[in-house]
Amino acid sequence: MSGHSTYEPKTGIERWLDARLPIIRLGYDSVIAYPTPKNLNYWWTFGGILSVCLVLQIVTGVVLAMHYIPHGDLAFASVERIMRDVNHGWMIRYLHANGASMFFLAVYVHMARGLYYGSYKEPREVLWILGCVIYLLMMATAFMGYVLPWGQMSFYGAVVITNFFSALDQVIPGLGSAITTWLWGGFAVDNPTLNRFFSLHYLLPFVIAGVVGLHIWALHVPGNNNPTGVSVKSKDDVVPFHPYYTVKDGFAIVVFLILLSWFVFFAPDALGHADNYVQANPLQTPNHIVPEWYFLPFYAMLRAVPQKLAGVLIMFGSIALLFATPWLDWAKVRSMRYRPTARWFFIIFIVAVLILGWCGGKLPDDVIIPMGKNPDGSPTGFSVVHLSRILTAYYYAYFLLVLPFVKNFEQTLPVPDSISAPVLTEKKG
Ligand code: HEM
Structure with a gap:
């Protein structure tokens, strides 16, 4: 992180580690002492909320993957089994599905905050671009995740989206179809498609985590923007991140998790589509995809x-x-x-x-x-x-x-x- 480090190792073991791998120094400088503008409002808590969402998605996703079977004949039944037979499987699945929705809600607020307060402007362009890369990766991950339960909407969603590429046939005949066949791993959305989507859906969240690391690095170099948009000019403009913003972010995270819990426990299917409780059938297109x-x-x-x-x-x-x-x-x-x-x-x-x-x-x-x-x-x-x-x-x-x-x-x-x-x-x- 940029700036002068204020960390002073106190014990012998801290001094020993600091001379070899200054990881405590890194943590101290970036989340304890990190100078933060003192006027940040609640719109600035969404970065922390998003970090929690990412961890929640990875943890629940890894557990789901222990029981899920990525096969065209078994995927739908394996998800039903998670819902009915796996201990707390229903909760883990609902946390994952509604967690994805809440993740997007939070990212949209986070992006709108950036647009409103001009956080993308010089010197935070790279930070913004990295955010856009994260957003693209999130969309790809969510799309492939939605295909995995292999319901009707999963299947036809995959058909519609992968078919975007066939539009390239209008530019170079054959190119679009070739790309779609390559994406599908065959001549239609089928078992190979499901398999590769599962593989990538498991991989991409870790790529996102890596880009989030860069995103936060790129944040800590120029430092936070703030509601006035005026740059930090003196020590009077900032406070250490801890305890001021650990507490503020912590409070916002709790409120956010209460909202997520409301969906999970009281309206778990409110954001989903009924057709996805019907197993994928390539011969029966839903009326409205x-x-x-x-x-x-x-x-x-x-x-x-x-x-x-x-x-x-x-x-x-x-x-x-x-x-x-x-x-x-x-x-x-x-x-x-x-x-x-x-x-x-x-x-x-x-x-x-x-x-x-x-x-x-x-x-x-x-x-x-x-x-x-x-x-x-x-x-x-x-x-x-x-x-x-x-x-x-x-x-x-x-x-x-x-x-x-x-x-x-x-x-x-x-x-x-x-x-x-x-x-x-x-x-x-
Ligand atoms: C997994 C998704 C994301 C995570 C975990 C994340 C995390 C964070 C964190 C922790 C902060 C600092 C706290 C805050 O300002 O809220 C931050 C700031 C920022 N993020 Fe993100 N972010 C994500 C996605 C995005 C996206 C999609 C964009 C834009 C396209 C974006 C743009 C920004 C900008 C411009 C800032 C600086 C805000 C400021 O200081 O005014 N982020 N992000």
Whole structure:
């Protein structure tokens, strides 16, 4: 970690170890003495919450893997066996499934916090990019995990997602199909697909853990941003991480775990889909294939465009924009606390993503505002797909127009001279 180490070994054994492997020094400098801005609010507790989520997913996942059988004929039954016969298997599975949902909830809050307070801006670009890599890995891991119970939604989810690649046939004929066959390990989603998804689903969380290590390293070099967006200027602006933030993070983690427990014990299937309690049947496509809630905004973007390749590109492009964010925002002021105009665009952005999520869960042709009738008597008018198009356009406009150019016509509020200034003076900045 950067900065001067303040660790002083006290006992002989500490001195001995410090001269050989200064691991206690590393821990002390990064979680005990680490100088942290003293004005961090609860939005800054989500990094800690996410770390707990990752550990929870790995621990419950490893136990599930002791009983799960990655085979097309046995996977579904093995999951039912975990639910009914394995001691506390139901709890471990529900913790893992709902834990994944809560993990995404936390990561979305964490990302929105970063966007609002400008935490991606110089000098934290690498930290942000590493976060985006983690997010991609999380999506891949969650998608493959969802396939493992081998229910109807697992199976058809795998079919839809892997088929994205076949859109490449429109660029080079044969290329897309070749890639899909390679991904499947055959000519359809089948046992080899399930096997490799299991293997990768087990592997990727450890890769995520490695990238999280880099993420935190990249955080500790420039240090935390804070709600004012003003850089740390003196020792008065910071407090040691322990006990101030260990206690604050600890409290937030407990509240978060209570929410997770509520889902696990009172509504364990609320976020799932009933069709996944039906074993995968390649000969019976469900009426309505929907991904898990945390993918719905992207699913809506995919379906907003009538042409397959364009839809896939729009969807992947929406994530590529996140990677480019540090270079798309040209405003000097970091935190939106002092940018009232940008703040409105941000709020609309969040609402747009939420409504996109709602659209992703509906059928594209579902009519929102009826304007007439089709020859068969069904209503026609402004539909989910039309709304998705408008919202997708806004999503892109936010990154490509608002972030770079809003600074040209916004009136920013006075930014305090230092982190301590708004606390020490009467008027809050
Ligand atoms: C497994 C997932 C993740 C874990 C465990 C994790 C962990 C952390 C931790 C412990 C912190 C410091 C505490 C805090 O600021 O909340 C942090 C900060 C940060 N993270 Fe993450 N993170 C994850 C994913 C992400 C993602 C997906 C992004 C963005 C795409 C991201 C962007 C950031 C940024 C910009 C900061 C600096 C915040 C600031 O100081 O203002 N992180 N992360």
